[in-house]
Amino acid sequence: MTFKTHKLACLLVVSPLFLAGCNLAPDYQKPDAAIPTALPKGEAYDKAYQQGANGKSAAQVPWQHFVQDTRLQKVIALALANNRDLAQTVADVAAARATYKGEYADQFPEIDAGVSGTREKSSDGQISSSYEATLGLSSYEIDLFGKARNMTKMELETYLSSAETARAAKITLIGETATAWLTLxxxxxLLKLAQDTAASAQKTMAISKKRLELGVDSRVDLSSAETTYQSARADVASYQTQVAQDINALNLLVGQSLDAALLPGNLPTDGGWLAQVPAGISSKVLLERPDVLAAEHTLKAANADIGVARAAYFPTLSLTASGGLASSALSDLFSGGASHIWSVAPSATLPIFDWGANSAEVAYTKAERDKDIAAYQYTLQTAFQETADALARRGTIEEQLSAQRALVSAAQKSYDLYFKRYKAGIDSFEDALTYQRTLYSAQQTLISTRLTELSNRVTLYRVLGGGLAGTKDEKPVSQ
Incomplete structure (x- = not known):
């Protein structure tokens, strides 16, 4: 075989790889955000923007800095390491990345090497042998119209979407774990309050019983005292159940039974377990939320899918080619005595009549792209609504806490006063009982409000994209 023949064979194999310059996917245009450029302002929101420090956004604050209680830090770390639901999501990311890498590899020809030999006897009794060593490719589809590249792009964006979904799942798990710990x-x-109230009511009931024996109180007073005691006693049993269920919920989130040393005590009065959350005015921070980024990657995948569907209108060109050595003696195959062999077999297919199948597929991919545009915008609108709600709660919760503390203080003073008047025989026990119930209810509401305040910090931190700053998996890797 001459040098020119070898050159021609190489060109036939290699040159089609450089012909793939046409891309039929539409140019990607980032959709309108469909949300205001600024987060809400007004009486309910203004105080929310006055908190936080250092001018950082929530997304720039690592969760280890936001969570300031060392026990809760350890619990969250255990949840991130052991939560089985999160493990499923992470496995989905690994599967999506493997799919993308497989699709990426399909863009290039697969080169195979082979050695074969035959030995046969003809009808005239002659025995012949032949041996071949070849290197070649089989049925490689040349990407003339960007089909393979768009399929690879689609799988890449699908992988990136799943990676962002996993990041969102981690942020959600951090928030759920913190909230469950605070709820416990x-x-x-509340259990301790019910126990203290039951103990106080039991003492009051004993006083009423003695006063009844002395003829000072009536059975109505004793029955009223017993009502408060039994009510608190029922609350004790209810809260004991709730505490046990809270621990079970935490164990599920963490993926193991927690050591008692990692469980919280009573709620702090100052909210010191969590840092204040910085909140800026611009809504652009929402564009970097993992769930929003996941929706955009899904949209980009749908955009690439249109290019795949459009490529079906055009011819496909496949190539099978091989080259190598052949000899009638195995010993001569690699020792210079063999002959050079080669083959090139291109094939082309052009769609003519498909009865509208290609048009339907293109229309379908465009409709899917339009749906993903709406999904992206709805995800942003949901993020805006979640953030606005959290800011409204943050802007008013301190006033509510202040009022509730004042109510507890006033109810405590009223109960102490009327109980002293009851013991002095000035008033009936009904008056003292009314203020005792008011005090108990106000104390329960104060605990619930303190939980609301702390939970709101967690929610605001989450909806503003906080949770993963400074971690190794802060952003997914595209290659």
Missing amino acids: AADKS
Whole structure:
């Protein structure tokens, strides 16, 4: 075989790889955000923007800095390491990345090497042998119109979407774990309050019984005292159940039974377990939320899918080619005595009549792209609504806490006053009982409000994209 023949064969194999310059996917245009450029302002929101420090956004604050209680930090770390639901999501990311890498590899020809030999006897009794060593490719589809590249792009964006979904799942798990831990602390506080109230009511009931024996009180007073005692006693049993269920919920989130040393005590009065969350005015921070980024990657995948569907209108060109050595003796195959062999077999297919199948597929991919545009915008609108709600709660919760503390203080003073008047025989026990019930209810509401305040910090941190700053998997890797 001459040098020119070898050159021609190489060109036939290699040159089609450089012909793939046409891309039929539409140019990607980022959709309108469909949300205001600024987060809400007004009486309910203004105080929310006055908190936080250092001018950082929530997304720039690592969760280890936001969570300031070392026990809760350890619990969240255990949840991120062991939560089985999160493990499923992470496995989905690994599967999506493997699919993308497989699709990426399909863009290039697969080169195979082979050695074969035959030995046969003809009808005249002659025995012949032949041996071949070849290197070649089989049925490689040349990407003239960007089909393979768009399929690879689609799988890449699908992988990136799943990676962002996993990041969102981690942020959600951090928030759920913190909230469950705080709820346990609140229920422990409510349990202790119920136990203290039951103990106080039992003492009051004993006083009423003695006064009844002395003829000072009536059975109505004793029955009223017993009502408060039994009510608190029922609350004790209810909160004991709730505390046990809270621990079970935490164990599920963490993926193992927690050591008692990692469980909280009663809720703090100062909210010191969590840092204040910085909140800026611009809504652009929402564009970097993992769930929003996941929706955009899904949209980009749908955009690439249109290019795949459009490529079906055009011819496909496949190539099978091989080259190598052949000899009648195996010993001569690699020792210079063999002959050079080669083959090139291109094939082309052009769609003519498909009865509208290609048009239907293109229309379908465009409709899917339009649906993903709406999904992206709805995800942003949902993020805006979640953030606005959290900011409204943050802007008013301190006033509510202040009022509730004042109500507890006033109810405590009223109960102490009327109980002293009851013991002095000035008033009936009904008056003292009314204020005792008011005090108990106000104390329960104060605990619930303190939980609301702390939970709101967690929610605001989450909806503003906080949770993963400074971690190794802060952003998914595209290659």
